[in-house]
Amino acid sequence: MVCLGNICRSPLAEGILQHQIDHQTLDWEVDSAGTSAFHAGDLPDERSISTGLKYGIDIRHQRSRPFRINDFDRFDHILVMDASNYQNVIRLARNQADKDKVEMIMNYLTPGYNQQVPDPYYGDHGFENVYQMLLEATNALIEKLK
Numbered sequence: 001m002v003c004l005g006n007i008c009r010s011p012l013a014e015g016i017l018q019h020q021i022d023h024q025t026l027d028w029e030v031d032s033a034g035t036s037a038f039h040a041g042d043l044p045d046e047r048s049i050s051t052g053l054k055y056g057i058d059i060r061h062q063r064s065r066p067f068r069i070n071d072f073d074r075f076d077h078i079l080v081m082d083a084s085n086y087q088n089v090i091r092l093a094r095n096q097a098d099k100d101k102v103e104m105i106m107n108y109l110t111p112g113y114n115q116q117v118p119d120p121y122y123g124d125h126g127f128e129n130v131y132q133m134l135l136e137a138t139n140a141l142i143e144k145l146k
């Protein structure tokens with residue numbers, strides 16, 4: 001799960017998918033990262049933490065880290081939140097196989113629409129919307145990939 005800062009959207013995406021993995025006892029690994037290192041080492045944004053906790057999802061153990069080239073080797077799917085994240089990750093791809101792993105996460109729910117998960121960092125009202133979008137997308141992802 002990849003966004004810009006790895007403190008707002010992708011930590012929630014990781015937490016939601018981990019929660020689903022635990023409940024369905026799937027043998028999957030999920031992690032998250034940012035295309036920037038602006039917040040490396042930081043906890044998730046407190047608004048993401050509180051939105052998760054409202055739904056029983058605790059993301060307080062997470063720490064922001066930048067996306068790394070070897071994430072292309074570690075993971076089968078690299079899910080980005082918006083078009084800017086997509087371009088930043090694609091730019092790091094070494095070959096077509098790397099590029100093929102990168103997908104806008106909302107395309108699991110609405111294939112081909114390239115719908116973006118809006119960056120909620122600069123407002124106070126976007127976090128609930130982000131949570132609901134990610135919940136729907138991860139549910140669709142699980143149905144498709146399991």
Ligand code: 4NP
Pocket residue numbers: 003004005006007008009010038119120121
């Ligand atoms: P995120 O949100 O990419 O969902 O983690 C942001 C967090 C921090 C910044 C931008 C977006 N920032 O500019 O510091």
